[in-house]
Amino acid sequence: KNEVEQSPQNLTAQEGEFITINCSYSVGISALHWLQQHPGGGIVSLFMLSSGKKKHGRLIATINIQEKHSSLHITASHPRDSAVYICAVSTPNYGGSQGNLIFGKGTKLSVKP
Amino acid sequence: DSGVTQTPKHLITATGQRVTLRCSPRSGDLSVYWYQQSLDQGLQFLIQYYNGEERAKGNILERFSAQQFPDLHSELNLSSLELGDSALYFCASSQTLHHEQYFGPGTRLTVT
Numbered sequence: 001k002n003e004v005e006q007s008p009q010n011l012t013a014q015e016g017e018f019i020t021i022n023c024s025y026s027v028g029i030s031a032l033h034w035l036q037q038h039p040g041g042g043i044v045s046l047f048m049l050s051s052g053k054k055k056h057g058r059l060i061a062t063i064n065i066q067e068k069h070s071s072l073h074i075t076a077s078h079p080r081d082s083a084v085y086i087c088a089v090s091t092p093n094y095g096g097s098q099g100n101l102i103f104g105k106g107t108k109l110s111v112k113p
Numbered sequence: 114d115s116g117v118t119q120t121p122k123h124l125i126t127a128t129g130q131r132v133t134l135r136c137s138p139r140s141g142d143l144s145v146y147w148y149q150q151s152l153d154q155g156l157q158f159l160i161q162y163y164n165g166e167e168r169a170k171g172n173i174l175e176r177f178s179a180q181q182f183p184d185l186h187s188e189l190n191l192s193s194l195e196l197g198d199s200a201l202y203f204c205a206s207s208q209t210l211h212h213e214q215y216f217g218p219g220t221r222l223t224v225t
Binding site for chain 1: 115146148155156157158161169171201203205211212213214215216218219221
């Protein structure tokens with residue numbers, strides 16, 4: 001079993017829809033990261049959170065430490081949101097140092113106009 | 114633009130060869146991380162440096178090595194290349210070990 005699991009693997013939405021991507025993890029973490037990878041390959045860090053909720057524009061990320069679960073929400077989705085969204089965790093015990101990431105396999109989002 | 118630069122952008126080489134990938138972190142960032150993204154394995158952590166010292170190793174093969182120089186740029190050396198080493202190699206940097214990581218654009222390595 002992977003230490004970081006994401007669902008769904010693939011998601012197709014119509015422009016304007018509210019989107020939720022889920023992430024569950026099985027290890028102790030110091031932080032959880034949401035990353036966005038565009039078709040060209042570049043990776044952008046969207047959020048780093050260790051508790052509660054963060055909002056940036058139309059993106060909202062939440063984390064429940066007790067349940068070891070995080071969600072990424074996109075409101076009023078747009079075709080330019082089409083990308084792969086990757087959940088990753090920093091675990092304090094991994095390699096003896098904080099900051100190293102363990103990645104989920106990603107959710108491929110396609111938003112149709 | 115994250116402020117992290119990687120060179121070269123693309124690299125095509127033959128099996129058995131050796132290549133060096135270069136990463137310049139964002140100004141002020143002391144920590145550098147290397148990751149490999151292949152089609153079958155996804156993103157995997159390779160190695161981390163902090164202010165010139167190796168801090169953690171992940172799934173890095175013995176044929177691979179890295180270092181961080183006094184000016185904080187880092188190089189990842191891949192030797193005795195195999196077809197399976199074909200992948201995207203990302204460098205990321207962060208201010209300290211506990212801050213958000215910023216990713217470079219990646220180097221796409223193709224081994225033929």
